Amino acid sequence: MSSAPDTVVLAARIHTLSPDPAPGSPVTAVAVKDGLITAVGDAAQARAWRGKDTEVIDLGDATLTPGLTDGHSHPVLGLDLATGADLSAVRDLDGLRAALAAAPRTDGWVIGWGLDHNVFGGRPVHRELLEAVLGPDTPAFVRLYDGHSALASGAALRLAGVDGPRAFAQRALVVCEPDGTPTGHLIEHAAMDLVVDVMPRRPLAERREALLALLSGMAATGLTGAHVMDAGGDVLELLRGVEAERPLPLRLRLAPWCMPGTDKEGLAELIALQREAGRNWLVGGVKFFMDGTVEGGTAWLEHPDCHGQSRDSFWLDPAAYSEAVHHLHAAGVRTATHAIGDAGVRHVLDTVAALGTEGRMRHRVEHIETLPYAQAARFREAGVIASMQPTHSAYTRADHTDQWSQRLGTERAERAWICRSLRDAGAVLALGSDWPIAHFDARGILAYAQLRRHAGTDTPPVAVDQALTPLMALEGFTTHAAIAAGEAETTGRIAPGLRADLTAFTLDPLTADPDELAEAPVALTMSDGVVTHRQG
Numbered sequence: 001m002s003s004a005p006d007t008v009v010l011a012a013r014i015h016t017l018s019p020d021p022a023p024g025s026p027v028t029a030v031a032v033k034d035g036l037i038t039a040v041g042d043a044a045q046a047r048a049w050r051g052k053d054t055e056v057i058d059l060g061d062a063t064l065t066p067g068l069t070d071g072h073s074h075p076v077l078g079l080d081l082a083t084g085a086d087l088s089a090v091r092d093l094d095g096l097r098a099a100l101a102a103a104p105r106t107d108g109w110v111i112g113w114g115l116d117h118n119v120f121g122g123r124p125v126h127r128e129l130l131e132a133v134l135g136p137d138t139p140a141f142v143r144l145y146d147g148h149s150a151l152a153s154g155a156a157l158r159l160a161g162v163d164g165p166r167a168f169a170q171r172a173l174v175v176c177e178p179d180g181t182p183t184g185h186l187i188e189h190a191a192m193d194l195v196v197d198v199m200p201r202r203p204l205a206e207r208r209e210a211l212l213a214l215l216s217g218m219a220a221t222g223l224t225g226a227h228v229m230d231a232g233g234d235v236l237e238l239l240r241g242v243e244a245e246r247p248l249p250l251r252l253r254l255a256p257w258c259m260p261g262t263d264k265e266g267l268a269e270l271i272a273l274q275r276e277a278g279r280n281w282l283v284g285g286v287k288f289f290m291d292g293t294v295e296g297g298t299a300w301l302e303h304p305d306c307h308g309q310s311r312d313s314f315w316l317d318p319a320a321y322s323e324a325v326h327h328l329h330a331a332g333v334r335t336a337t338h339a340i341g342d343a344g345v346r347h348v349l350d351t352v353a354a355l356g357t358e359g360r361m362r363h364r365v366e367h368i369e370t371l372p373y374a375q376a377a378r379f380r381e382a383g384v385i386a387s388m389q390p391t392h393s394a395y396t397r398a399d400h401t402d403q404w405s406q407r408l409g410t411e412r413a414e415r416a417w418i419c420r421s422l423r424d425a426g427a428v429l430a431l432g433s434d435w436p437i438a439h440f441d442a443r444g445i446l447a448y449a450q451l452r453r454h455a456g457t458d459t460p461p462v463a464v465d466q467a468l469t470p471l472m473a474l475e476g477f478t479t480h481a482a483i484a485a486g487e488a489e490t491t492g493r494i495a496p497g498l499r500a501d502l503t504a505f506t507l508d509p510l511t512a513d514p515d516e517l518a519e520a521p522v523a524l525t526m527s528d529g530v531v532t533h534r535q536g
């Protein structure tokens, strides 16, 4: 058997992100065999590596970096969340009415997603709005952009048998009029699931096709992997089905949910799930929710928002959350906790800090939307990993006229997505999209993290002092994403022995104008040694 590489990749510049680059001329060549990087060097060395079957991919002026990993994504669950009419471009109530009238029907249902809370301009989120357009008999279900609340029509509520308030074991709410009639506003998963359970769903084969198309689209933006923050329902079955036919375009690392009320048996099941794996996916970690969202009034804040909301933990008993994390930690399981409000983040930090040095670099906090600057240092001190989605701040406005900012008030709205404070304090910071909450395009997020606004727009930036350097942004998708998954020894850098996950940009992400980087085609994406995207 030949020891020559399967592939040699040549590029004008290669940012290995390795702390101790090999001495000699700049790295411009990488050898790949059986899914691993086997050598790193220059073009002259590359000629010596080649065997007769080696494929040489010369990327010309491209810049090669470690493969990009989205630190927080829902590519499978998102297929259900991002179903029906895409309402993310709707800006006001007239726009919503027009979009609903034009929305396709699925088995008689009108389903929509991605609706910005700001569309309501502070008015109640009420089903009358749906019924005025669709009539009283059309079941309709519209998800708000945050994925934590939805608006259902009266017909949908009737099909689900929801005719009044409900009690839940976790924080969730069927919003009702004073007389007990549901308004249609369903807050948090348990409330939404009442209707989701009776909604039409695409058949497995269709979702399998949609997943492949989605992952291929992600690969075309340079993504080689994703930390998938869910693994429920038939997600694993779906992945097995895809892999029986062809390799997954992205390496997926999945974290099933641990919801409030999970008992010892439930925890044992979550631990057992950690053994599940395929060729290019595995279950690795458990996802928790410490709170909901600021816009939904379900974040956990140290001080209530301007409506007197967002004062409670998603767990009715926060101590039970800490116990569950400690139990999983003892079993060697890494955890990731959704915590948006400052009190939620504090509780996770306290929970991990209580584990002492043993807990370092094993647990992470997702989102962290508003946090006192002084808390940033606690991430380094307790060894807690931060995972953030900079583009989520685009749902706010620099002038604080949006729902998120108004609920929080000026002081807390100023400390929005404090990415830079966390990095400057020495924290590990993985970056991601949380697709379908925001677009998955990694180039757009790399640019946004530097600009604090969407590339190609003249929108005033949000908390521009929190902008990352180009290197910090790239690290968020590579080295820091790898640390966040406990994979620093196997991926995130370009070095012999590491996985052959590579991304080639047509512009250098460390020197390009971010506005241009966001639009520049990706020359090549390779995940696990397999080319998953090639320009042109």
Ligand SMILES: [Zn+2]
Binding pocket: 072, 073, 074, 229, 434
């Ligand atoms: Zn998420």
